[in-house]
Amino acid sequence: MRAGLYIHFPFCAAKCPYCHFSSLPWDETSYRTWRQGLEREAAAPREAGYEFDTVYLGGGTPSLLGPDEVVWVRELVQAHFFLKIEEFTLEANPVASRTNFFGGWREAGVTRLSVGVQSFDEAVLRTLGRPYTAEEALRFCRTGRRAGFDALSIDLMIGIPGETPAAVERSLDTALGLEPDHVSVYILENVEGLPFEELLVRHPVDEDAVVDAYDRIRDALEAAGLRQYEISNFARLGKECRHNLKYWRYEPFIGLGPSAGSHLPGRRWCNKTCLDDWADALSRNETIREDVVELTPSLAAREALVFGLRLVEGVDLGAFTERFNVDIMALFGREINELVAEGLLVLSAGRLRIPSRNFLVSNRILAKFV
Numbered sequence: 001m002r003a004g005l006y007i008h009f010p011f012c013a014a015k016c017p018y019c020h021f022s023s024l025p026w027d028e029t030s031y032r033t034w035r036q037g038l039e040r041e042a043a044a045p046r047e048a049g050y051e052f053d054t055v056y057l058g059g060g061t062p063s064l065l066g067p068d069e070v071v072w073v074r075e076l077v078q079a080h081f082f083l084k085i086e087e088f089t090l091e092a093n094p095v096a097s098r099t100n101f102f103g104g105w106r107e108a109g110v111t112r113l114s115v116g117v118q119s120f121d122e123a124v125l126r127t128l129g130r131p132y133t134a135e136e137a138l139r140f141c142r143t144g145r146r147a148g149f150d151a152l153s154i155d156l157m158i159g160i161p162g163e164t165p166a167a168v169e170r171s172l173d174t175a176l177g178l179e180p181d182h183v184s185v186y187i188l189e190n191v192e193g194l195p196f197e198e199l200l201v202r203h204p205v206d207e208d209a210v211v212d213a214y215d216r217i218r219d220a221l222e223a224a225g226l227r228q229y230e231i232s233n234f235a236r237l238g239k240e241c242r243h244n245l246k247y248w249r250y251e252p253f254i255g256l257g258p259s260a261g262s263h264l265p266g267r268r269w270c271n272k273t274c275l276d277d278w279a280d281a282l283s284r285n286e287t288i289r290e291d292v293v294e295l296t297p298s299l300a301a302r303e304a305l306v307f308g309l310r311l312v313e314g315v316d317l318g319a320f321t322e323r324f325n326v327d328i329m330a331l332f333g334r335e336i337n338e339l340v341a342e343g344l345l346v347l348s349a350g351r352l353r354i355p356s357r358n359f360l361v362s363n364r365i366l367a368k369f370v
């Protein structure tokens with residue numbers, strides 16, 4: 001069975017004030033702990049019978065790794081997993097010194113460079129506390145574009161305090177000028193307890209402006225040939241992220257590294273989040289799996305529906321019934337009929353989907369199935 005392999009690199013040069021991901025400041029000792037833990041985790045016994053066709057090196061900031069270290073990661077997983085890699089993504093932050101690595105990363109097998117630009121507007125980057133200038137971000141992506149990766153992806157963020165329509169336009173124009181294969185558009189989340197929370201209280205973001213920015217970006221990307229395929233993701237035909245599609249199509253994947261999630265038929269789990277706890281457990285041959293959930297057919301069907309509705313293609317109800325042996329209309333007929341009557345869902349030719357005009361209220365729609 002085909003599956004995806006995710007490897008979590010938990011380090012960043014510095015913590016961004018809005019970040020709620022599992023990331024730590026980089027230091028040599030912690031890095032050695034991660035390498036040792038990863039060696040042990042990769043070699044540990046696990047469920048067999050999977051052929052891994054996508055590898056995703058995410059973080060954190062995996063672009064802190066030089067080409068030799070990416071080769072090390074690749075050879076490590078090659079030694080312990082049955083790989084037939086069709087897509088190998090590396091997440092990168094646009095830091096000037098890393099442009100020298102592009103050739104080496106390609107030689108290490110990276111096929112897809114996903115750059116967390118967030119914005120090409122100087123003032124917005126300063127508000128976000130990102131450690132590069134708009135000019136550096138542009139140069140990084142331009143060099144990445146020329147380096148010959150199969151796909152260049154750019155992350156943009158909206159909903160940032162002080163971000164004007166002109167700033168959104170500037171970012172969008174610059175991104176389109178780079179002719180990316182893939183663009184992800186995220187809305188800044190206000191997560192309680194983060195340093196950014198106070199700024200968001202002092203400068204609340206106008207929700208209508210966020211809707212306008214999202215619509216404007218979606219229309220411009222579509223006009224430029226980047227088709228929307230998921231709530232936050234746009235790609236040229238054939239350049240969709242195959243690894244991330246596995247999450248939304250509820251297909252199997254295994255995650256390595258602290259806090260990495262895994263999902264195989266019948267079960268999903270998360271690794272211990274704390275780097276030291278994860279590494280200590282591995283050194284003692286103890287389990288690193290937490291939050292293990294046994295997936296009954298009805299729970300699996302429910303989760304697959306929630307993920308599948310994030311996709312523009314939605315879900316094929318016939319295939320769904322065959323796959324989970326669960327009739328989704330028997331399970332959620334009332335909710336689906338109500339949402340269809342409200343125009344929030346569309347049921348047509350056996351497919352259930354959220355029309356793209358409703359993507360920004362998808363949380364409200366998906367909450368009905370949780």
Ligand code: SF4
Pocket residue numbers: 011012014015016019020021023059060061093116
């Ligand atoms: S670079 Fe990304 S993962 Fe690292 S702290 Fe910033 S937002 Fe979080």
